[in-house]
Amino acid sequence: MATIELVPEPAMIKKVIQESRDVKSYVLKLDKSRKIAARPGQFVEVSVQGFGEATFAVTRTSKDGSDFTISVKRMGHLTKMLHRAVRGDMVGVRGPYGNSFPVDAWKGKDIVIIGGGIGLAPLRPIIDHILQHREDYGKLEIIFGARTPEDILYKEDLGIWENDETIQLHTTIDVPFEGWNGRVGVVPVVVKDLALKPDSRVAVVCGPPIMIKFTVAALRELKWSDDRIYTTLEMKMQCGIGQCGRCNIGEKFICKDGPVFSLDQIPEHAL
Ligand SMILES: Cc1cc2nc3c(=O)[nH]c(=O)nc-3n(C[C@H](O)[C@H](O)[C@H](O)COP(=O)(O)OP(=O)(O)OC[C@H]3O[C@@H](n4cnc5c(N)ncnc54)[C@H](O)[C@@H]3O)c2cc1C
Numbered sequence: 001m002a003t004i005e006l007v008p009e010p011a012m013i014k015k016v017i018q019e020s021r022d023v024k025s026y027v028l029k030l031d032k033s034r035k036i037a038a039r040p041g042q043f044v045e046v047s048v049q050g051f052g053e054a055t056f057a058v059t060r061t062s063k064d065g066s067d068f069t070i071s072v073k074r075m076g077h078l079t080k081m082l083h084r085a086v087r088g089d090m091v092g093v094r095g096p097y098g099n100s101f102p103v104d105a106w107k108g109k110d111i112v113i114i115g116g117g118i119g120l121a122p123l124r125p126i127i128d129h130i131l132q133h134r135e136d137y138g139k140l141e142i143i144f145g146a147r148t149p150e151d152i153l154y155k156e157d158l159g160i161w162e163n164d165e166t167i168q169l170h171t172t173i174d175v176p177f178e179g180w181n182g183r184v185g186v187v188p189v190v191v192k193d194l195a196l197k198p199d200s201r202v203a204v205v206c207g208p209p210i211m212i213k214f215t216v217a218a219l220r221e222l223k224w225s226d227d228r229i230y231t232t233l234e235m236k237m238q239c240g241i242g243q244c245g246r247c248n249i250g251e252k253f254i255c256k257d258g259p260v261f262s263l264d265q266i267p268e269h270a271l
């Protein structure tokens with residue numbers, strides 16, 4: 001095994017952002033001032049000494065690559081420890097790893113981003129990339145679903161996207177909620193209501209497995225072909241570099257050949 005690649009680099013938490021009741025974002029800076037050049041869709045392995053390691057999408061990189069952001073949903077052992085971390089604390093980082101969304105191949109196309117909950121984290125760099133190279137892409141439509149208004153992430157970005165005339169943003173919550181005057185309904189239903197036409201567009205879907213499954217079904221019903229629907233797969237990982245065999249689907253390793261795939265590249269059971 002390539003042990004050198006498995007040694008985490010120390011990184012300092014520069015900033016903690018409480019995004020929602022159970023999601024916090026962390027702006028991290030590598031201790032040795034190594035710049036990080038994560039492509040949209042890539043992930044890092046983040047460790048807390050004595051508590052282990054977990055996988056997180058790089059959800060934003062600063063322009064000069066001197067720092068980067070991860071968003072962490074509180075789930076179990078490691079993420080609970082991370083949620084206790086404060087500015088100035090140190091964590092370990094390996095990566096970035098994995099393939100990335102083929103944003104260059106998508107030039108000239110209209111893009112539909114469909115995120116559910118923390119699933120928006122790996123998709124935000126695509127939106128950042130398109131906004132930084134706006135003239136290279138067609139229309140940008142974003143559908144973001146959260147369980148309740150209290151689960152909505154990236155409120156500042158959503159405000160910016162809402163006011164951007166080149167973006168069509170649809171934010172929805174799962175069920176009615178006191179004080180919420182916006183759209184209500186789960187993401188797959190919104191996709192059907194909007195009757196999203198495939199035309200020459202590309203759709204990128206990420207969220208909880210049930211949301212992905214029904215959103216993909218809705219897109220297929222609307223005659224989207226599998227080569228135009230992309231997702232990023234989640235599976236408990238260990239090495240992150242294709243060495244331990246923990247994350248394979250058939251002959252493919254999610255950590256190395258993925259995590260980004262178009263649906264025609266993976267078996268149905270991988271969703
Ligand atoms: C490529 C990739 C990118 C990811 N990006 C993010 C991200 O940006 N933000 C984020 O918050 N999480 C992300 N995850 C998921 C994250 O890695 C897990 O939630 C984390 O490992 C949980 O660690 P834990 O020790 O806190 O929980 P554990 O104690 O390991 O697990 C707690 C519970 O969560 C479940 N669980 C753990 N990992 C996963 C998983 N991968 N998928 C579904 N259920 C799981 C377990 O079955 C258990 O029920 C990503 C995973 C992958 C593979």
Ligand code: FES
Nearest residue numbers: 238240244245255
């Ligand atoms: S996590 Fe080890 S092979 Fe993918």
